Structures are given as structure tokens and as C-alpha cells.
Amino acid sequence: MDLNKRLFINIIPGNTFLDKLSGTTKVRLFFALVILLVATWDMRIILPALAVSIVGLVSIKPNKKLVLGLVGFVTLMNLFNLFLVWVVMPDSGANIVGASTLLFRFSERYVVTAETLWYFAVRFLKFMATFLISLTFIQAITPSEMAAGLYSVKIPYKVATMVSIAFRYIPEISRDFSDIKISMQARGMELDPKKTTLLERLKQNVVILVPLIIVSFDRVGNIANAMDLRGYGRGKTRTYYSEHEETPNDRKMKVVYLLLYVALIAVIIGRIFFPGEFEVWAPWI
């Protein structure tokens, strides 16, 4: 069975360029891009970042069905969100971009201006770029690499371990859940959606949770013992088996993320010391 790319989370490292980078590189690259995107409203940064995220996502050969489904869902939610913003503040572009060029008028209140459309486009693309980068990151990293990468940016290793341990035991818990469900069904619990109401099914799922929680608690105790017995938590530092040494590609990407951090600092300094009158830059203003 090929577990790789079949799931949302990868357990076995893949073999594309991004997959083969070390956890440290992946995490640092991710943080650089995401923070940059959060910090900026500038289309001149957002557009290239979006292009990079698309190239990145395609390059890791993801599970197409899964990715298209997710992207479609997020796009719809995002557009709906923008529509709501427009309903509340039809001329939001005026305050944020700094002008109001009327394109179309529905009524006294509901207008469409070029600036609002531009602002919405920036907002939409900024969000999509952040989302695509996160998706690429999640799909290209294994939980163990993530733990190592987080540790490399000075996040305490106990926090990082919690993440990877959670991924380790999700399949076990879901197996327990389905076992319990089977035994309850055999005892007469009706879980067929056609034959029960939603409320009824919700109640029954709560009943299944009781043994699931008890069984999981037993497991947590055993895991904690297993970790203690092998010296987990004895030192302030830790190394990672899954974190391979820097490869030439890692070094290249190091240059990239260092440049990104410089850009990030520049953007932040710019926004603090030279705040423009308006939040969003537009080419015609």
C-alpha cells in the first residue's frame, strides 16, 4: 500500500525537490513566506508569492483530487466572505486604497468601485497564497521533520513532540473508534443515516466516545511510560533521526529564505517608519 500522498499528512518522505529538503529548511522557508504574506498588502509581493506557491504545490505531485477539492472549497468560502464585506461596506476601497472610481451603481448605497475591486483582489490573492503555501508545506513535510524543524526555530522540543506523537496515534484512535462502532451496531445501535435523525446519530456518537476516551487514556499512560523509560525529557537538547544533514539544495534554499527574511524586515520597517496614508498600494494612485 502506498501511504504516501494518499493522505492529507505524509508519514514517509516523498522524493521531489521540496520533499527532500530538511525539516529545518522547510519550516524556516514556510515561516518566512507566511509571515511575509501576513505582513504585506502589496500586490508586487503577493503575486510572485502566489506564483511560487502554485509551482511548489504542483512540484510535489500531490493527490489531485484532495487538493482540488480543498482549493475549491477555500476559494468559495473566500469569495463568499468578500461578498459579505461588500454588503457591509460597499465602498471599502475608498478608505483602504485612497480613491473612489465608480464603475457600476446598483443603488444609492451599493456601488462597485475600481478601488474596492482592487482591494478585494489583493485580499483574495493574499489569502489564497497563504493557503497554498500552507497546503504545500503540510503535504511536503512529515510530522517528524516538522518536529525537528520547529525545534530548529527554538520552539521547545516538548511542544514539537506533541505534534508528531499526535500524528502517530491518530490511526490507532480511529481504529479503536471503528471497532467500538461495530460492537455498538451489533448490539442494535442504528447508525444508518436513512433510518435515524441527525440528533439521534449525534447522541449515539457521544455514547461511542465514552469507551473511546477510556481506551485512549489507557494508551496515553502507556505511551508516557514508554517515553520516560527511554530517557525522554532528560536533557534540555535533543537531536532528530529524521533530520538529515544539509544538502546542497538545502544550502541554496537557505540563501532564499535568508533573502526572504531580509525582505520581511524591510517590509516591517517600512510599515512602521514610513507608513503610507493608505494601506493598499494600487498602480494608478
Next chain:
Amino acid sequence: MKKPIIVFQDYTFRYKTQKTPTLHNINLTLYEGEKVLILGPSGCGKSTLANCINGLIPFSYKGEIQGSLKVAGIETKDASIFEISKHVGTVQQDTDAQFVGLSVGEDIAFALENRSMPRAEMLPKVERTAKIVGMEDYLVQPPFQLSGGQKQKVALAGILHDEEEVLLFDEPLAALDPAMGMTAVDLIDRIYRDQKKTVLIIEHRLEDVLYRHVDRIILMDQGSIQLDSTPDELLATGLLKEHGIREPLYISALKNAGIHFDKDAHLDNIEELDIAAYKQPILEEMKASKPVEVPERGELLLKVDHVDFSYDKRKVLDDVSFEVHKGERIAIVGKNGAGKSTMAKMLCGIIRPQKGSITMNGQNYLELSIREIGQKIGYVMQNPNQMLVKDMIIDEVRLALELNKFDEALIKERVEETLKMCGLYSMRNWPVSALSYGQRKRVTIASILALKPDIIILDEPTAGQDYLHYTEIMNFLENLNREFQITILFITHDMHLAIEYTDRAIVFADSKCIADDFVFRVLSNTQIIEAANLKQTSLVTLAKQVGVEPESFIRHFIEREREERANGSK
């Protein structure tokens, strides 16, 4: 001069949550390079003893310690678990929970990571220990694709890195099928010899551990040491039965023949028995053997007819056929993944055959819903904690009846009847959380029996139970079968269970049903045993040595044991 490595002196331990000590005044010295079995029934304190040695007591389990315990010269009550874990490596019972890495390599490296060892040093070490246990080709595999036996090997590799002098195995056989258990015992022995470690095995399955030599056996019961001797000495005494440990079958067979052992008899290895001395009494005793009786079969309850089932494209059940008649006790045996649990799921109606048919009481099962099938076939899971959802015993027993919307008068009547049948009536208002594991098991069985199914399926009813509790549960089931004509299917690895409590065995291997016959015939057939990952019982070896036919020898043994049990229960 032998060097002591673990020294208990007047050691007493009481858990904070308990009133009385779990370990009483232990005096025990274990020496470097020894291989020792710590034997005892559940609750005798053997796991507590192990946790004292590996440092979980007092690190994770708080309590009151008196006396002294030194491990590699370190007084454990003052030391941290990390200091002790440098000297003692532990393989725990739960093979799933102790696999904390996301791949084999990562899990083996876990202790090294915690020591902040640079990765370049780590890789060759992981490679080396993986090779020792034979897992070097699996380094990138995630745990979800490994068997219980493989996970245990990984756990073992993880503590072989260098410095641990003592290897501690806490019930290493509990989660394994018979053949894997043999492999594990063999592997432990090989590592003991090659790596020059001190090995401690905590187990209650004596015969399986004795598959390879051990130097010393410490028999524990009720928190103190009952006997500290060589295997030969212990086997010659009657202490095992007294303390609720299953005697090796060949020893029981010899004792049945009225043989008394000399002080210096070699008993721990069946191959080295002085068989000439025992031959005559065994042949003599065999004369009492009765001819084969083909039991009268009750009405046909269930007919599985040429059934196929596949997951994705992999065939899990391939042309399976068998029949179940009223009042039968059947063992469904075979290695993990051979199709046993799939068959059980199918009988409960959770999955349906893709080919072939199943008939229940003459009715086509495909026309029945899961719920309707549930009233005919009950399924008791291995771990009772996975089944119990209510706070009180009586509510748990009511649940299935309520879910099936029986009317209140009938529910009351059925619940009372079932509780009485299971000996739970006087406890009916007890909280489930106050019950022991065995009692919980009984509640889950009661909760299924309330629906009055024709057949109940029990998944590994005795897993993790020592002989005493095992006997208790099995006698209870035997009673249900005898008194109330309840038909029982056991899904099990446990050959003792099959021998003692079932009449027929259905054997699965590689998704096919490869045998359906009397238990004594299945167990004397070498081909079936190999194909199904079963273990050849020592009775077969003994029979061959004496020169009697294994099949009739096993049959005779079973008859005698049952007679004795019947007499005992009267």
C-alpha cells in the same frame, strides 16, 4: 565471583492509592549475566517488581518505599529514571503504545535522540541494532504496516544500543500469536547469549518461555517471593497449580500417568526428558482411553457457504464454508490477518459476502439488517473497555434491549434473567468502574446475552489473563454452554483454550479455511500447524517420544482434563 546487579533488601512498596503494600519484604539478588524468569499470576506483584527495577517506581507511580533496591549500584529511590534507564532497558507489554516513532528507524533511535547524539553517530547504531533483531530492511516503514511481533522486535532493538546491561521484558508474549511467541522467546535467548546481557522476563506463560533455557525462576504470589529455584526444581513441585500458573502440558501428562519426579530429573526441556523411565506408566495409563465418540449434533444454526470477501483488491476470505450447530463450542484459529476477524465481522453483518451465501436458522442472512443479525449472533470484543458505555452494570445489560426497542416488561424480565445467569445479580447496581478486568469481561458477555442470541462470538476472551482468571472466565462460559445450550465461537491464538474448552477447530490461513475438525486432530497435524502459525504442543513431542500416536494421545489428555474439571466443579 558473580557480580550482583539487582539487589532487593527488605524491600516493601505501597502504591499511594492503596491501603496495603503490593510488594512485601522482598529479598532478592540477581547477578550479572543471568537469565531469570519472574513468574506469577496477575496481581501477584510481578509487574510492580519490574517497574521498581526500571525506575517507573517511584518516577511515574508514587508510593511508599521501605528497604533498599540497588540497580547497578544505584539506590533507586534516590535516582532519576534517566539514570536507571542507562542500565535497564525495558520492552513493555503493549507493542502499539511503546512504538513512539513514525518509522522503524526513528523508534529505534528514540533513546539516542533523547541523549542528543549527533545524527551521524546515530545512523550506524540504528543500523546495527536493527540487524540484530532482523528489522534492517524495514527502517522506513511506519508502525501501521507492522505486525505485533515486528513492533516488539523494534522495541527490543531500541534498548540494545550499548550501555544497558539489563534487559527487562514485561509479558513479552501477551500480544503475539503462538508462532510469533516462539520466535520472540528464541530471539530473546539469542540476544542473551550474543550480547552478554542480564535478561529478566516477566511472564505467566511458563511453557512458552521454557522453549529456551532459563537459569532461574522466581515464583511470586501475593506480593512476595514464594520460590527461587531452577526450572527443574519448580516443575517437580506442585507449586504451580497452587499459585495459579499453567503447568507445561507435558508435565501435566506425566503427572496424570502417576509419575513422581526425582530431585535431579531434567524437566525444563522436553527433548532432554529421561523418557525410558516414563514410557511404561504412560502406556499403562493410555489403556484407560475411550474410543472416539462422535457427538450428536444439535440443529443447524448457521451455514456459511462458499463465501468470498475482498478489501480493495486483496482477497481476505476465499471460498470459506462451514457449519455451526446448536450447543457447539468452536475455536476459530489462525495467524493474524488470515481472515479470522473479517469472518467475525461478516457473521455480525457489518460486512457482507461478495460471493456465496450465509444461512441463519434457514433464513437468508442477506435479507437481515445488522440489528436483526445482532439478535441472533452476539459479538464480544477482546477489550471490555471498548464495549462498556454505561455507569452501572444493570444499565449496561439493558442497553442492547433498549436499543432494540423491546418493551419495558420484557426488558425487565430479560435483564434479571441474564444477570442471574452470569452471577451478576447481586452486583447489579455496582458502578462498572469498580470492577476488575475479569468482571468487566463478564458484564460485556451479559450485555450481549441479554438479547438471547443463538450464537456468541468471543474475540480472544482470555488475552492478557493469567491461568486463574482465565479458568474463571472459561468455566463461566463452559457453564453457559452446558446449562443454557449457548453456542460459542472463540476467536483465539491460545492453544490451551482450544484444547481444554472447545470441541472443534476451524483453522484459517491465508484467507482460506484450511481445516475444520476435532481439536485433537488439528493439533496433531503438522502441516496445518505450520500453515496457521500455531505452535506444536508439547503433547505431540511427548507422544512421539513414547511412541504413541499423537492424535489419540492428545484426545486422551483432553478427556482426562475434562473429567477432572467436571469432578472438581462438582
